[in-house]
Amino acid sequence: MPPALLNVHNLSHRFEGRRAIPFGSFAVHAGSILLVRGASGCGKSTLLHLLGGVLSIANDSGTAMLDDIDLATISASARDRLRPTVVGWMPQRQFMIHSLSVFENLLLPVALKGAVTAEVRQRATDLLQALAISQLADQRPATLSVGQAARVCLARALLAGPKLLLADEPTAALDDASAQLVAQQIRAFAAVGGAVIVASHDRELRSLLSDARSTDDAASVEELILP
């Protein structure tokens, strides 16, 4: 087995005035999916925020090595630079810039790096097609349903071809068809060598992520239950 893309050791996080949330130790390999589960408020989103570099890891709160980068020791701006090429993030809140079209929102992470090329545009178009939302490209986010918005947010997280995808409740409040499309795309990303961490309380998600219709989109799914 190749070395893990992400190695987490004794990681925890303490919000001011509250008890520390323990995340323990785990590893995520390329081509695999880690499904983080637990009750509401157990720290699923916080774990993703720490691994996505949005929250900093305190000195005595364990370590997280991502692609040989120690997230606990790098600066905030270095953590910012991990997104979107090392880490693709699909936040819990399906948020987009209202004044940009769906396609512009999709290109946003790459556009912020000034790296939009014809190849990137083609990849964006392919992602929209794969998620069955290509007809929405010119629409404004306000016109989208929750399921459509979730698919756009997933496409946005995947566009730059990150090594690690962090998806926070990707199927929450989605209809079955949308949830299947989202799970299928996450699975396909893992199948081509991407590592995925999904935080979810959706009991159906594991079966959706494991439900490979061919060997092309098969990925190993592991679970991490937070106390």
Next chain:
Amino acid sequence: MIARLIVRFLWERPWQFALAVTLCALGLASAVSIVWLQSLLETHARRQAEGIDIVVGAKGSPLQNVLAAVYYLDVPNGNIRLSEVDTLRANPMVAKAIPIALGDSVAGARIVGTTPEFVAFYGATLASGQLPAAPMDALVGAAVAARTGLKVGDSFVGAHGLGDAGIDHNSYPYRVSGLLKPTGRVIDQTVVTLLESVWLVHEGHAASAEKEATFALIQLKSPIAMATLPRLINQQTGLQAAVPAMESARLLISFDWVALIIKAFAVVLVVAAMASLLGALLQSLARQAPELALLRAMGASRTQLSALMLGESLVLITVSAVVAAALALVGVWALRSFALPGLAIDLQQGYLFWLGGLLIAIVLAIVATIPVLWQTASVDVAAQLSSR
């Protein structure tokens, strides 16, 4: 991308954008206008004395003589003999000596008895009619014509003194022989006639053995004459020689505090405009917090977010400055059209004041944006993008 976001973010909130621009533009326009106007009026005041090196009149206050002879704002100290004007004209240091006789007015405008060269001296040209050819012919200045509606061929009578309370000289009506084009100089505010007209009107109650004038407007041949002739006149004759440039400067210096207050007021207006800008930006930030958090989550650096907020601020200021320039131009044009016809508007000077105002506003806008940048940097990305 940041540039596109700046435009989209501003365009997304047109009313808020319009309100912020309106407040900033009004502040900037007021600030630039009052400073520009102060300068225009100072220039306008100085222009009235152009070409008049010395005013010679009866002994008394030199400032009063200048105010009466150059600006027609005060009463003369007395009269001088016409022969004394002739003597001055014969002086080798004197290029021109134009006698003027004051005493009467029409509708608040001075009736100036003088020689034909007076009109050319002020660079005035005829709009219609002709120059006075005979006593009681009157040439009406552009502002007086606009105010009174006098036309060529009309008749009017002068009132003694300056104002409506004077006794009318009903026996000696003037006939309008011509109207003058606007010059931006004091001649616009006068009615010009021949010296003989004034003598004729006043023969009955101000008879004099000798013909008199009120002042002589003197133009000298050289700067050396300027240094010596006024002193000689004051020492060796019974006349008073006053130098308009010096008296005007003394007067303006005594009003320096007014200029200072005007400039301070302009600064207050600019600061108020910037405060409204800060308010708009903070309001915008409060609404944009989730979008800014999203941008951070998508990999935007703090520098990019700062550029975004600063860009919004600078676009607002630039658009406001353009609107302010238009407002200032309209204001000054209105002033010239309705209050001060002939006011020379120096557009280049106005442009420089506007540019100065814009630079100050940009610096203040950057300062005003600092608290916004501080808040932008501390947007809680995790909180904004989770359901908490």
